[in-house]
Amino acid sequence: MTGLLVFGRTGQVAQELALLAPDAVFLGREGADLTDPQACAAAIIAARPQAVINAAAYTAVDRAETDTEAARLVNADAPAAMARACAELGIPFVHISTDYVFDGSGEEARAEDAPTGPLGAYGATKLAGEQAVAQAGGQWAVMRTSWVFSAHGANFVRTMLRLGAERDRLTVVADQIGGPTPAADIASAALTITAAMQGDPAKGGRYHFAGAPDTSWAGFAREIMAQAGLGAEIADIPSSDYPTPAARPLNSRLDCSRIAQDFGIARPDWRAGLARVLDQLKDKP
Numbered sequence: 001m002t003g004l005l006v007f008g009r010t011g012q013v014a015q016e017l018a019l020l021a022p023d024a025v026f027l028g029r030e031g032a033d034l035t036d037p038q039a040c041a042a043a044i045i046a047a048r049p050q051a052v053i054n055a056a057a058y059t060a061v062d063r064a065e066t067d068t069e070a071a072r073l074v075n076a077d078a079p080a081a082m083a084r085a086c087a088e089l090g091i092p093f094v095h096i097s098t099d100y101v102f103d104g105s106g107e108e109a110r111a112e113d114a115p116t117g118p119l120g121a122y123g124a125t126k127l128a129g130e131q132a133v134a135q136a137g138g139q140w141a142v143m144r145t146s147w148v149f150s151a152h153g154a155n156f157v158r159t160m161l162r163l164g165a166e167r168d169r170l171t172v173v174a175d176q177i178g179g180p181t182p183a184a185d186i187a188s189a190a191l192t193i194t195a196a197m198q199g200d201p202a203k204g205g206r207y208h209f210a211g212a213p214d215t216s217w218a219g220f221a222r223e224i225m226a227q228a229g230l231g232a233e234i235a236d237i238p239s240s241d242y243p244t245p246a247a248r249p250l251n252s253r254l255d256c257s258r259i260a261q262d263f264g265i266a267r268p269d270w271r272a273g274l275a276r277v278l279d280q281l282k283d284k285p
Contacts, residue, residue, distance in 0.1 A: 005049035008056035012150040016187035034074040037081035044085035062245040064122040075125035080132030087138025092197035099146040101127040104249020111255040112206040120246035141204045150183035151280035164230040174218035174236035178252025179210030182273030208254035211270030
C-alpha cells in the first residue's frame with residue numbers, strides 16, 4: 001500500500017512536494033497520462049494509497065484558448081476521475097486550482113463562495129474540474145492559489161531575472177493585482193490539509209491560499225530586481241499594452257481566512273519566499 005500518491009512530477013508544486021514528502025509516489029506523464037482520465041483512476045485503484053494530491057494541470061493559459069480539448073481532459077476530466085477513484089477507496093483527495101476561476105472584477109479579495117466567472121478556457125476548465133471533484137462523492141479539498149513561483153521551471157521570477165540581466169529597462173503590467181505564492185508554501189499547505197483530512201473525515205472543501213502582501217506584477221518585478229541586485233528599471237504599463245490571447249483577471253486578490261481558520265495555515269510572505277528561491281538559484285548551474 002502506498003502512503004501518498006501525487007499526480008505531477010516536473011511541475012513547480014510537484015517538485016516542492018518531492019522535497020517535503022520524499023517517500024510519496026509521484027506519477028509523471030509516463031505513469032499516468034492526464035489526457036486519459038480512466039488511466040489516472042486506474043493508477044489510484046492499483047496503488048491503493050492512503051491519500052492523493054493532484055499537483056498536475058494544463059497551465060498554458062494562452063494555448064488553452066485553441067487547445068481546449070486537451071485543457072478540458074487534463075484540468076476537468078482527469079481530476080473528476082481521480083476524485084471518483086478516491087471516493088471509491090474512501091481516501092482524501094486534494095486538488096490544486098487557480099484564481100483564474102474568477103472574472104477579476106472589483107478590488108475586494110474573493111472568498112471561496114464568491115461568484116465565479118472565468119475569462120478564458122484555462123479558467124473554465126479548472127472551474128469544471130473543481131465542480132467535478134466536489135460532486136464525486138468522496139472527501140475532497142480544492143486549494144485555489146495564484147502567481148506561483150519557485151526555482152524550478154518557467155515562472156515570472158526566472159523570466160524577470162533573465163530579462164533584468166539583459167536589459168536596463170523592463171515594461172511590466174501594473175493593473176493586475178494578486179498574491180505571488182511560493183510553490184514550496186503551496187506544497188507545505190497541501191500536505192497539512194491532507195494530513196488533517198486523514199485525521200478527520202469531516203474536513204475538506206474549497207480553500208484559498210496566496211502569498212502576502214498583494215501587489216502588482218510590476219511591484220513583484222521591482223522586488224525581484226532589488227533582492228537580486230539587478231539595476232533594471234521597471235516601467236508600469238496597463239494590461240491593454242500587453243495583449244495576450246487569453247484575458248488575465250485584473251483582481252486576483254484571494255481571501256485566505258478560511259484556510260487559516262480550519263488548518264492554521266497563514267498566508268506566506270512572498271518576499272521571504274523570493275529570498276529563498278534566489279538562494280536556491282545561486283546553487284543551480
